[in-house]
Amino acid sequence: xxxxxxxxxxxxxxxxxxxILDQLIPANPDKGIPAAxxxxxxxxxxxxxxxxxAVAKALETLFTGARDWLSGSGQSLEALALADQTxxxxxxxxxxxxxxxxxxxxxxxxxxSRPDTRELLGLSALPTQPNGYAVPLESREEISALTxxxxxxxxxxxxx
Amino acid sequence: MNExxxxxxxxxxxxxxxxxxxxxxxxxxxxxxxxxxxxxHDADFPSRNPDYELSRYAEFSCDPNVRQLPQDYPINSAGxxxxxxxxxxxxxxTINFLGHWPRMRxxxxxxxxxxGVGTDWPLxxxxxxxxxxxxxxxxxxxxxxGNPAYPHYVPPLPPIPIGxxxxxxxxxxxxxxxxxxxxxxxxxxxxxxxxxKCVNAGTCDLGCAAGAKASVSFSYWPMLQRMGVELxxxxxxxxxxxxxxxxxSGVLYHDENxxxxxxxxxxxxxxxxxxxxxxxxxxxxxxxxxxxLANRSGMVGRNLMFHPLTGVTGVFDEPMEGFKGxxxxxxxxxxxxxxDPTRDFVRGYGLxxxxxxxxxxxxxxxxxxxxxxxxxxxxxHLFDNVYPxxxxxxxxxxxxxxxxxxxxxxxxxxxxxGIPAPKIHYQVCDNTRKMIAHGEDRAEEALLxxxxxxxxxxxxxxxxxAGWHQMGTARMGDDPEKSVVNAWGRSHDVKNLFIVDxxxxxxxxAVNPTSTIQALALYIGDxxxxxxxxxxx
Ligand SMILES: Cc1cc2nc3c(=O)[nH]c(=O)nc-3n(C[C@H](O)[C@H](O)[C@H](O)COP(=O)(O)OP(=O)(O)OC[C@H]3O[C@@H](n4cnc5c(N)ncnc54)[C@H](O)[C@@H]3O)c2cc1C
Ligand code: SF4
Numbered sequence: 149x150x151x152x153x154x155x156x157x158x159x160x161x162x163x164x165x166x167x168i169l170d171q172l173i174p175a176n177p178d179k180g181i182p183a184a185x186x187x188x189x190x191x192x193x194x195x196x197x198x199x200x201x202a203v204a205k206a207l208e209t210l211f212t213g214a215r216d217w218l219s220g221s222g223q224s225l226e227a228l229a230l231a232d233q234t235x236x237x238x239x240x241x242x243x244x245x246x247x248x249x250x251x252x253x254x255x256x257x258x259x260x261s262r263p264d265t266r267e268l269l270g271l272s273a274l275p276t277q278p279n280g281y282a283v284p285l286e287s288r289e290e291i292s293a294l295t296x297x298x299x300x301x302x303x304x305x306x307x308x
Numbered sequence: 309m310n311e312x313x314x315x316x317x318x319x320x321x322x323x324x325x326x327x328x329x330x331x332x333x334x335x336x337x338x339x340x341x342x343x344x345x346x347x348x349h350d351a352d353f354p355s356r357n358p359d360y361e362l363s364r365y366a367e368f369s370c371d372p373n374v375r376q377l378p379q380d381y382p383i384n385s386a387g388x389x390x391x392x393x394x395x396x397x398x399x400x401x402t403i404n405f406l407g408h409w410p411r412m413r414x415x416x417x418x419x420x421x422x423x424g425v426g427t428d429w430p431l432x433x434x435x436x437x438x439x440x441x442x443x444x445x446x447x448x449x450x451x452x453x454g455n456p457a458y459p460h461y462v463p464p465l466p467p468i469p470i471g472x473x474x475x476x477x478x479x480x481x482x483x484x485x486x487x488x489x490x491x492x493x494x495x496x497x498x499x500x501x502x503x504x505k506c507v508n509a510g511t512c513d514l515g516c517a518a519g520a521k522a523s524v525s526f527s528y529w530p531m532l533q534r535m536g537v538e539l540x541x542x543x544x545x546x547x548x549x550x551x552x553x554x555x556x557s558g559v560l561y562h563d564e565n566x567x568x569x570x571x572x573x574x575x576x577x578x579x580x581x582x583x584x585x586x587x588x589x590x591x592x593x594x595x596x597x598x599x600x601l602a603n604r605s606g607m608v609g610r611n612l613m614f615h616p617l618t619g620v621t622g623v624f625d626e627p628m629e630g631f632k633g634x635x636x637x638x639x640x641x642x643x644x645x646x647x648d649p650t651r652d653f654v655r656g657y658g659l660x661x662x663x664x665x666x667x668x669x670x671x672x673x674x675x676x677x678x679x680x681x682x683x684x685x686x687x688x689h690l691f692d693n694v695y696p697x698x699x700x701x702x703x704x705x706x707x708x709x710x711x712x713x714x715x716x717x718x719x720x721x722x723x724x725x726g727i728p729a730p731k732i733h734y735q736v737c738d739n740t741r742k743m744i745a746h747g748e749d750r751a752e753e754a755l756l757x758x759x760x761x762x763x764x765x766x767x768x769x770x771x772x773x774a775g776w777h778q779m780g781t782a783r784m785g786d787d788p789e790k791s792v793v794n795a796w797g798r799s800h801d802v803k804n805l806f807i808v809d810x811x812x813x814x815x816x817x818a819v820n821p822t823s824t825i826q827a828l829a830l831y832i833g834d835x836x837x838x839x840x841x842x843x844x845x
Contacts, residue, residue, distance in 0.1 A: 172683040176692055234684060252680050253672055260668035261359040269667050270696060271631055277355040277517045280507025281632040283469045285497075291452060291467070291490065294475065297482050303456045304487055306415045306646060308422060308432070 161211050163225055165190045168214060171237040172255050181268050184259050192258030193251075203254060206247035210240055314340040314538075317559060317573035319545045319588065321345075322400015324809040325579030326528035327443060327826040331833025333535040335840070341537060342561055342571065344544035345379040345397030348525065353515035360514060361668040368514050370395065370404050371773050379542065381723040383583065385732040385775075390614050392583045392732060392775035398541060399525030401581060402494075402822065404513045405776070406636030407521045408660070409449055409492040410819035411440055411458060411827075415646060416706075419815050423647045425654045426709055429814045430786050430795035431831070437461065439827040439834070446531070447522040447826070448500045451492035457642045468497045468506055473628045473699045474638035477661045480758025486643035491660075493637040494522035494822070502530070508633045510663060513675070521634070543569075546727050548576055548592040548601055548805070555844070556601075556805045562725040575836070575843075577806045579829070582612065582778025585811040586715040587730040589782065602782070602799040602807075607792050609716055611709040611780035612732070613816040616740050616770040619674070620751035621700040622760025628699045630664020635675075638663055641701075644750060645818055653742040657705040657818045659751055670695050676771040694764070701754060703747030705740050706818035709780050736770055744770065777821045782811035796835035797828070803844040808832050 166185030173184035197204035217236055218225060228236070241248045259265055263273035272281065286294075315337035318325045329339055350356075354363035365374065370393035372380035377396070385391040395403040414433040419426040437459065445464050453462030467490045470478065474490070481488040495512075496505045506520035519526035533539065542564035549570075551557040558572035578585050586609035592601035600608050641659040648656070665675050671691075673679035681690050718731040748766045755763060785791025788800035793812050799805040808829040810821050817824070836843065 172687070174685065174688045176688055179692070181691075237683070249680065252683060256671035256680060257362060257365065257668060260666075260671050261361045263358050266667060269691070270627065270629075271666065273358075275356050275358055275360055276509035276511045276514075277353075277507065280509035280518075283471050283508045283632050285469045286475070291470075294478050294482070295452070295489065297485065298487055298489065299454065299456060301456065301485075301487070304642070305413050305457050305459070306422065307459070308414050308418045 161215065162190060164214055164218065165193075165211060167225060167228065167233055168237055168240070169255055171233050172252060173259050179268065184255055187259065187262070187265070189255055189258040193254055196254055196258075203250055206250035209247050210244055210251055213240060213244060313558070313572035313574065314338045315573070316340070316575045316577060317342065317571060318577045318579055319559065320400060320579035320581070320584065320809070321398045321524075321529070321539060322579060322581060322809075323402050323524055323822050324825050324829040325400070325577070326524040326532060327446075327829035328577055328579065328808045328833045329532050329537045330446065330528055331830045332836065333532070333537060335837060339537045340571070340573070341539045342543040342545055342559070343398055343539065343541050345541065347398040347539070347541050348403065348515065350517040350519065353517035355509055355511045355514045355517050360511060361666055363514060364669060365672070368404065370513060370776070372396070378724050379544070381584070381587070381727070382721055382729045383732060384718045384721050384729060385734070388732040388734040389736045389770060390616060390734055390775045391773055392614075392778050393773055394581055394583070397525070398529060398539065399523040401776075402523040403515050403525065405523070405822065406512050407494040407634060408636040408820045409451070409494045409823050410640060410658070411492070412817040412819055412824045413458060413642075413645065416815055416817035419655065423654050426815045427785065430784055433459070436824070436827045436831060439830040440823060443823065443826045443830055447494045447527045448496050448503065449492055449494050449522070450497035452490045455489040457487060457489065457645070463492055465497050465500060468493055468495055468637070469508070469633060470638045471629065471633045471663065473630050473663060474661060476624065476628065477699060477701070477754065477758050478639055480754045480756070481641055481643075483757040484754060486641055486754065488639050488641040488643075491637040491640045493634060495634050495637065496520045503527075506634060510631045510633060510635055510666065512635045544723070544725055544727070545588060546591065546725065548578070548588065550594050550596055550601065550802065554596050554802065556802050566725060575804050575806065577808055579808050582781050582810045583715050583730050583732070585807060585809055586781040587717065590717050591728055597801070602792055602801045602805055604801045605789055605792060607783060607790065609781050610711045610714045611783055612713040612715055612734055612778070613707040613709055613780040613813065614734070614775045615704050615707055615777050615816060615818065616736050616744065617702055617704045617774055618744055618748065618768055618770055619700045619702045620748050620755065620766055621698050621764040622755030622758065623694050623762040623764065624697045624699060624760055627696045628664065630699060631666055633663050636660065636662040641754070644747065651746060653739045653746065655706040655708070655739075655818070657703050657743050657747045659747065659754065660702040660704050662700065662702055664698055664700065667691070667695065676774040678772065699755070699760075700765070701751040703744055703751055704818055705743045705747065707816045708737060708739055709783070709815065710737060715781050777810065777816070779810040779813035779816050779821060782807050783814050784812040785814065797832035806832060806836070
């Protein structure tokens, strides 16, 4: 699939793709954590697919399969219950295991590499350097107390 | 183009190449180092980019088969249990290494005499001890002196924080009465030698743009360049040449433009890591050495040792903040390091408490593992209730040498210059499997003692992308029939050829090898200087 075809797929099937992505990484509304589809990870997948024909092929196969599954179910996407959405994704995983793994790992990469997602998980949104994280250095007394039992046992190597 | 001959030609600008270059600088010999990779600068490191984690699975992967950069060589490890990983640039694999810095222990050099297994080294811990000390100063090593698992030594810098996670696990080890100690690290706890101290960024494998981690590109190379050591990057050595006298005469290498060049030298030093070195020797065939250079013993490429490892995770009742602080280095237990006749295996292992991975790597299965975590509600559960509360112990086992575990040349695969690539044949032995099973049980015990409410990850296979430590493929020894180099790194067969990387290890120990690799390189440099008058006798 070329870049244009990939863009077309991602725009025409966007709602279906978002449903699948929301299943892969569901939201946690209590913590304000969005699901993958809601966060727009389809855009990331579209970019990867445009660069990598193997990813494009895997996604195209999966989304074509999803469309077929949907029409076979006789339901509209809007009417699809949550349990049916899960059934659809499970079916994709079972019938297209290799392609599904490509989708899954790329979804995880797109989602968790984002600064905003990192921040929601308690990490810094900033690159790790130059700021890093503040970690208090244990005092000499604290380390000395912690290692006391180990030191008291004495040398534990074989001298030779 | 024929370059003027140099006195010493070092192949590889990584940990061992840099250390021996430093040792030889006071000889005033002309020293040239050829390195196949580039010289990276701090701006090249991904930890300064907002989506830094993506590079772990692309151009900064530790796996050359994933990176596929022009300076990399592919490695065929299909059918092998572990795949070797590395980095090819000035700094070598210390660019993405994790800086964990334990020394080998005295018994590691005497496993045959003590435990009836493996082969004794032709040197001992006491011989290397002064070189460990010198190297610790050159690298900038932090740690707590007085570790009862070793003869006394004190690292030059105070320890880095062991952090919340380290303290929690230390409490578990203390409850059980087991050994543990804050890890020695080649990471700065204080500003040192023009480098800034660690800021606990936690992405040491993506290169430390702060220079706090002692990639030799930040520790040794600035010194070496001030001292006049010449360094040529993007130069990949295809072959070490020999003269009619059977001595190494120099090398043929591909320059940046792929052109073949010749460099003559009086002394050739190979420092290409435990897979790159046998590959180069096996590629260097001639009338005198039809089976590869320095290979009359047939031992080049054989006895490949990694440190097979696996991890056990404990889930705690409070966030462990594992992403804060150097990735691999918090505390290390060597309670099960030595042979115990009541167990069903010989030698032993360490329990390493790394910190924890960043979210994307966790989602993809962890560092060194390709096994994405489940999707759906289970995914949500893992990220809400498991990931933040996790702390792990890695079981790092001593690998016994087996001739069948080896590096050969792949008949078809080549690098971008058309040079045959290495093929890995590596299986995990029964002794290791028993050690892993024992270690997983002990890790579980320690995690539970530390207060873990749930244990995950037991019974997994050894990690695949974890051939971080490559040893044994050009082993040292006194017997030229059974070893490749002598007790000070000189080839038995080619008197002006030295090997200084982990290839020359005789046993693997159960600790990360680089402090020992560099101590050995300094020791070999010292012996070259001592024997300079009759070096080739
Ligand atoms: C992800 C990762 C984590 C690690 N963590 C730790 C750790 O915490 N502690 C520890 O002790 N060790 C660790 N290691 C291992 C450590 O990096 C190595 O032991 C060490 O760098 C080996 O030193 P070396 O000089 O043998 O090889 P390297 O440092 O790899 O250097 C070899 C150099 O030779 C060059 N080279 C190879 N072939 C040729 C050729 N034909 N022509 C020209 N140049 C060539 C390569 O490009 C490379 O730069 C880790 C390694 C990795 C990959
Ligand atoms: S944790 Fe420290 S050593 Fe590691 S990358 Fe960050 S600053 Fe460098």
